[in-house]
């Protein structure tokens with residue numbers, strides 16, 4: 299059951315120490331431009347990621363989704379991280395709730411893979427991208443990537459390439475961003491001489507990945523929401539990019555960590 303008894307007075311640009319449901323119920327409806335949600339995955343990586351069974355996990359997941367959707371503006375966007383398996387169920391639930399599917403983003407984590415012997419080893423996570431309506435922000439020019447084939451592109455810059463009967467010239471800002479993202483995990487980036495270094499949070503998201511999402515799906519001054527902020531990645535990137543943030547976590551150590559990370563932004 300949702301707790302709707304409080305009086306919707308949360309301020310932006312603070313990290314709240316709160317349970318996600320209570321936090322969401324204290325936010326006004328229709329004010330969030332972008333929600334970037336990195337929730338528990340039910341992988342038993344920590345107490346907060348451990349559920350009795352799949353039913354308990356999906357009941358929890360669908361409860362926070364129900365609380366979150368009304369907070370999005372009609373042109374708001376929603377990104378949800380999870381395993382591919384869980385994402386299949388989350389996708390079906392979001393469709394049922396009337397959200398509009400945009401992309402199934404495959405994040406190739408460029409990290410060590412699991413040592414599976416009876417199936418393929420996994421090294422990816424899924425990021426579902428949904429919107430509430432169809433006039434959402436999408437700054438595709440801000441997230442262009444370098445072209446792969448430098449030789450061909452050098453040639454095309456001078457003379458163009460004939461495509462569908464038209465002369466095509468490469469965009470000086472690079473190619474459009476696809477839906478398979480090759481970005482090293484924070485864990486991998488943090489290794490020293492190939493050795494893992496202890497991190498303050500067990501599952502931080504990489505800053506560059508978060509930057510891509512926030513740049514693409516919000517503008518300066520917009521409100522970015524994350525109700526599982528952990529070490530504060532969403533808040534730090536949002537602040538650096540001139541966006542407002544509304545964030546919480548129910549673990550006070552992580553809240554302190556996130557608050558501390560915010561004080562170090564230059």
Ligand SMILES: C[S@@+](CC[C@H](N)C(=O)[O-])C[C@H]1O[C@@H](n2cnc3c(N)ncnc32)[C@H](O)[C@@H]1O
Pocket residue numbers: 316317318319336337338346499501502503504525526527528529530531532546547548549552
């Ligand atoms: C996957 S981690 C998020 C990591 C974060 N994206 C980062 O870059 O550090 C999920 C977070 O959800 C928090 N959490 C778990 N259950 C919660 C709940 N019911 N309410 C609020 N936070 C919760 C955990 O403490 C954990 O920090």
